[in-house]
């Protein structure tokens with residue numbers, strides 16, 4: 001079924017189960033990690049959209065336990081979303097061409113030719129903060 005999703009450009013990362021697990025104010029995204037079980041394990045991800053966000057975001061728990069945020073827009077056609085690749089720190093475009101990016105946003109495979117923006121995530125207690133400045 002993956003090929004079918006890719007054919008249609010459907011992301012595998014769902015919207016958060018608890019829509020209230022995050023908020024956006026000023027330039028900062030705040031995530032309540034206790035309400036975001038999607039980020040509990042390496043390879044888990046949250047797809048953040050709307051709520052006034054200037055751009056779609058993908059927040060990923062990396063293999064080393066760190067959390068990192070990415071502009072969720074493939075740099076190839078600039079409309080398709082990205083998903084984490086299980087067992088790696090890499091992302092893959094949801095399209096058939098499937099460009100891949102490393103944890104620093106650099107293209108490692110596929111037709112995309114420019115990197116995607118990466119944002120550090122500051123974790124403090126049970127909260128994660130992402131600055132879009």
Ligand code: FES
Nearest residue numbers: 074076077093099
């Ligand atoms: S849109 Fe992502 S590889 Fe083409």
